[in-house]
Amino acid sequence: MENIVEIYTDGACRGNPGPGGWAALLLFGEHERELSGAEAQTTNNRMELTAVIRALEALKRPVQGRIYTDSQYVRQGILEWVANWKKRGWKTADKKPVKNQDLWQALDALAGMHQLEWHWVKGHSGNVGNERVDELANRAIDAMTG
Numbered sequence: 001m002e003n004i005v006e007i008y009t010d011g012a013c014r015g016n017p018g019p020g021g022w023a024a025l026l027l028f029g030e031h032e033r034e035l036s037g038a039e040a041q042t043t044n045n046r047m048e049l050t051a052v053i054r055a056l057e058a059l060k061r062p063v064q065g066r067i068y069t070d071s072q073y074v075r076q077g078i079l080e081w082v083a084n085w086k087k088r089g090w091k092t093a094d095k096k097p098v099k100n101q102d103l104w105q106a107l108d109a110l111a112g113m114h115q116l117e118w119h120w121v122k123g124h125s126g127n128v129g130n131e132r133v134d135e136l137a138n139r140a141i142d143a144m145t146g
Contacts, residue, residue, distance in 0.1 A: 004028075005065040007055045008129035009074075011047025012137040019145050020047040023136030024055035025129055033058065036136040038144035047137065048074050049103040056110035064115045070123030070130055074107075079118055082108050 006027040013020040020042035024035045035054050039047070048071040055067075069075055082104060085091070090098045090105075098104060121127045123134065 003064060005059065005063045006068070006129070007052075007065055008068045008133045009048070009051035009055055010070060010123075010130065010133035010137050011044055011049070011051050012134065012141060013042065013044040013047055014141060014145075017041055017043050019141050020044065021137035021140035021144070022047040022051035022054065023133040023140060024051050024058070025133050025136070026055060026058060027129075034132075034136060036133075036140040038140040040144065045071070045073050046100055046103060049100060049107055051133070051137070053103060053106050053110060056107070056114065059114065062113050062115075066117045066119060068119045068121050068127070068129055070121050070134075072120060075118045075120045077104060078107060078111060 008025040009023070011020065011022045019038065019040055021038040022036065026033045026035070035058060037054070048069065052067060052069065052074060084093070085098045085104065090101050092098055121130050123130060
């Protein structure tokens with residue numbers, strides 16, 4: 001058996017900004033763990049980032065992992081954009097402050113502790129892990145908004 005943690009993450013928002021939820025599913029061998037939460041006023045991108053951050057925070061030691069997200073923003077950000085933002089002092093190519101800098105910095109620090117592969121999955125297309133975290137994120141919003 002490979003010693004790889006598989007992590008599915010998703011964020012959801014009703015209105016953008018609006019009430020949002022995030023969720024993560026961590027799979028390791030026979031073990032699985034679900035995480036989710038919600039915020040009253042947020043954006044979809046913040047929820048997508050929060051889901052990955054909370055998943056990585058839940059790991060007790062450095063791991064080899066595969067992260068599955070339906071957010072190109074998260075995947076491209078961590079694989080391509082963060083390095084340039086750091087070189088430019090957290091400014092975009094056109095010298096504007098990076099949106100969600102707090103979350104990107106947290107994600108960058110956490111990701112650096114692990115060996116991670118980043119996979120994009122098409123949302124709402126029958127991927128079992130993705131469908132599950134989508135449902136958990138939406139349930140978290142429902143629980144908060146009552």
